[in-house]
Amino acid sequence: MDEFSFIDSIKQDVYFQPSVLKGIGDDAAVFRANNQDIITAVDTLVEDVHFSRDTMAPFDVGYRALAVNISDLAAMGAAPAFYMVSIVIPEDWSVEEIDEIYSGMKELAKQYRMDLIGGDTVSGKELVVSVSVFGLVPPDKSRYRSLAKPGDVLFVTGTLGDAQAGLEYLLGKHHFDEAVADYFISRHRQPDPRVAFALQLQSLKRVALNDISDGIASESNEIAAASGVDLHIKYEDLPRVEYMNGLEKEVCKPWMLSGGEDFELLGAVPEKDWEAVQQAAEASSTRVTKIGSVSEKKATEPVVFLYEENEKSRLTKSGYTHLRQDR
Amino acid sequence: MDEFSFIDSIKQDVYFQPSVLKGIGDDAAVFRANNQDIITAVDTLVEDVHFSRDTMAPFDVGYRALAVNISDLAAMGAAPAFYMVSIVIPEDWSVEEIDEIYSGMKELAKQYRMDLIGGDTVSGKELVVSVSVFGLVPPDKSRYRSLAKPGDVLFVTGTLGDAQAGLEYLLGKHHFDEAVADYFISRHRQPDPRVAFALQLQSLKRVALNDISDGIASESNEIAAASGVDLHIKYEDLPRVEYMNGLEKEVCKPWMLSGGEDFELLGAVPEKDWEAVQQAAEASSTRVTKIGSVSEKKATEPVVFLYEENEKSRLTKSGYTHLRQDR
Structure with a gap:
């Protein structure tokens, strides 16, 4: 031809x-x-x-x-x-x-x-x-990553770590039962962009959005840097499929934080609009989870903090480092 | 990095x-x-x-x-x-x-x-x-290749065959003196898109344009096919640098017709607008040459004819085939 x-x-x-x-x-x-x-x-x-x-x-x-x-x-x-x-x-x-x-x-x-x-x-x-x-x-409705502000609610769509789990299975690095494997594989091969949800948000005045291509560790830092704010994320609140909870934490935590390629949306909206976000999620049959909040930056550079049980870590683009606990 | x-x-x-x-x-x-x-x-x-x-x-x-x-x-x-x-x-x-x-x-x-x-x-x-x-x-001023009509003047900017001459020199297939070689090489390496000329045509209502990336043989056939018309091109009228005339015809003719990559514009305008095209050329310091005309298509498929001394050929995308002379 x-x-x-x-x-x-x-x-x-x-x-x-x-x-x-x-x-x-x-x-x-x-x-x-x-x-x-x-x-x-x-x-x-x-x-x-x-x-x-x-x-x-x-x-x-x-x-x-x-x-x-x-x-x-x-x-x-x-x-x-x-x-x-x-x-x-x-x-x-x-x-x-x-x-x-x-x-x-x-x-x-x-x-x-x-x-x-x-x-x-x-x-x-x-x-x-x-x-x-x-x-x-519509004019001026672009959802820049620079639009997060102190006091905002931080949310994420869908579940995290699935695409990486699928890839690990396909590479023979991890085994899952067939039904679970099929789900993870399809999340890797055929990601489902969150268009319907994003369009449902169009009535809101200000929304910061980033899609999760490189992992929430990377994307949250992009929002923090572009908006000049600190972000606070609760690890336990990160949405995951039930199966993920049965895995060793050393396995699933890196998938959820840095696995990437889930193509979910990470966003920030004013607290008053959180209910509208939940309605948008329902209208578009999209799972949405509040995972943290936005505050003014305390240091020279914006920082993303990760909270887990009694630990506080600094989440960086490539992973996380434990911080001494503030008391 | x-x-x-x-x-x-x-x-x-x-x-x-x-x-x-x-x-x-x-x-x-x-x-x-x-x-x-x-x-x-x-x-x-x-x-x-x-x-x-x-x-x-x-x-x-x-x-x-x-x-x-x-x-x-x-x-x-x-x-x-x-x-x-x-x-x-x-x-x-x-x-x-x-x-x-x-x-x-x-x-x-x-x-x-x-x-x-x-x-x-x-x-x-x-x-x-x-x-x-x-x-x-501006709205509806796109210069589609489907806009040529019977009676139009066919024109081309700049000169043809130069980029191919430059490439042949660089590949060691043909020798030129230094000054000439430099000119041809620059035409190959740094083509000069005809933006200024095209913008000067903006006041005209209807212009068909195609840029010459694959050679005028190919581009003229695209205009003919898209517009459903026959084109008539006079070989002797095709613009060339003076130096080209000193070369064997077997050498320069294929360069001019099929060499391509000159990135000149081939166009068609109503006869009444030909003067305006010449003014646009002058205003943008662009050489423009009338090379033929457009007529209704005579056969089922649109045809591009090439006239040369006493010969008439059919110009196809890949070259030309001599036709029996109509008498």
Whole structure:
């Protein structure tokens, strides 16, 4: 298949979004934002760096490549609208496998009525899937990580550590019973971006959001640094599937704090809006858990504190260090 | 250098475009289109496929990666505004070389007041530079390739075949004297997108445009197919640098027709607007040449005809085939 017939094969006959003026088929795509702000991000997956053929089918590679990008849109409070795919195809990937990658993306795109409006297909030595996404958000409703303020409630969606548990199982580093394994694997392969929940928050004036791609340890520090505040997180309040509680703490704690790739949302809202957040969670059938609070920063640099039984630790991007207990 | 300090190093302190609401530093970038249509495209360069370290310095790789994308914006009639860079970095590229790639992009971006608003940096086995660009255009002024109509004048900017001549020289396949070689090499390494000219055309109601990335043989067929018209091109009228006329025709003709990568614009406008096109060319110091005309298609499929002395050929995407002369 040459490049032109390949492009024809992935081209949509109909576009979901009325704002697409020109999709695939010209020098560039054209769309109209209709008085909404435009959100855009790019995320790239490389074979044997971000995924392996041993643990991911081509369909999952496509699904995941788009899902992680949609998660970035959710973290900005935006409605997904379009995407472009730049793919580097090596000789050892068949046309059928490449088709499967696109099928994985299309399956997810359909759920969100997203249109594939452009892309680039080139050859190379290793598979690289680079996805650019576009979302739309009402003016000044972007959910920056810099918006947390002292007094805010800190919350997180879903459960933490699942994707890492799935990966550990697939790598043969940890064993689970089949039903549990299937759940964790699906959380790793097909993350579910929290778009519906983020859109339900749109009536709120101020929400700080970050999606959990590198683990809550990393993301909470990004919010603290961007907002110039201290965060206080209670370890026992971090949401986890029941099964996780049966594991050794040395096993599950790093998964929950630093495993990452759960693509849940970490957020902060004024205390008065916490009830509205819970209603948004219910309306979008999303689990949401209060995990801590925001305060003014006490030191020169913003700090994230982790509280666990009688211990207080400093949570850093890469993990945590115990602090002497303040009395 | 870790990923975070690398991102800090490429982050702009100030953004040129007031429409950037959030650049690098959150889950995604945010901008506002202010009642303009948004144009977007992505183009990817892979080492040893699209360029080689033997013929391109890292600075040129960056310059060229952005230039080819800006050319797509010019071909849509858009003003360049922002870009994002996804880069796959292999171990054999040094931090200094990667910095040089970004310097090449920044140099060109500065000329066009474009802002780097996002990106992704990952490791891999071979260098891949994938650039997404964004441009803005007044509503309904996008210059689609489907807009050519019978009776139109066909024109092209600049001169053809130069980039291919430069590449052939660099590959040791053809020799030129130093001054000539320098000119051709610079046309290959640092193409000059025709933005200023395209923007000067903005007052015109209807213009079909395509940028010449794969050669005029390919691009003219794209306009013919998208517009459902026949095109008629006079070979002798194709613009070339004087030096090209001194070469054997078997050498220069394929360069001019199929060499590609000149990143000139091929366009069609109503006959009545040809004078305005010439004025736009003058205002933007751009050479523009009438090379033929547009007519209704005579057969089932649109055809591009090439006229040369007493010969008539059919120009296809990949070259040309002589036709029996109609008498």
